[in-house]
Amino acid sequence: MPYEELDSWKACHALVLATHRAVTGRDEDHDVLDQLCFTAIRSAAKLAYGSGTQNRKMFLLSSERAAGYLSEFAYILSLAKAMNLLSKSVCAELDALR
Numbered sequence: 001m002p003y004e005e006l007d008s009w010k011a012c013h014a015l016v017l018a019t020h021r022a023v024t025g026r027d028e029d030h031d032v033l034d035q036l037c038f039t040a041i042r043s044a045a046k047l048a049y050g051s052g053t054q055n056r057k058m059f060l061l062s063s064e065r066a067a068g069y070l071s072e073f074a075y076i077l078s079l080a081k082a083m084n085l086l087s088k089s090v091c092a093e094l095d096a097l098r
Contacts, residue, residue, distance in 0.1 A: 003051035012044035012066065015073075015097040022094060028085045036076045043069040070098055 003009045019040040023033040043066045050062025074095065081091040 001051060003048040006047060006051060008063070008066070009044055009047040009051070011097070012040070012047060012070075015094065016040045016044050018094055018097055022086060022090045026085070029083065032076060032080050032083065032085055036073065036080060039069045039073040039076060042066075043073065073098055 016037075019037050023037060026033060046062045046066040046069065050059035050066075053059060053062070077086075077091055077094055077098070080086045081088065086094075
């Protein structure tokens, strides 16, 4: 199945776009915000990769890795919130998408 048809990819892609909107143009700690974007992108990219292999075992492995990136995203988001890099409402929106 093409990755564009996967509900999980659509959700990750929405997270990538929302994260990008949330961090673009901010003057705060770029390392944390860049890592937040990176993990969001990697989650969607892993699903796309797994779908493209057309191998069930590779797709499952890629899905597990995507889930790992989403867990990493949750931690970095909580860090950004604790460091006051993003507002509570933005963090809540991104966490709901995750």
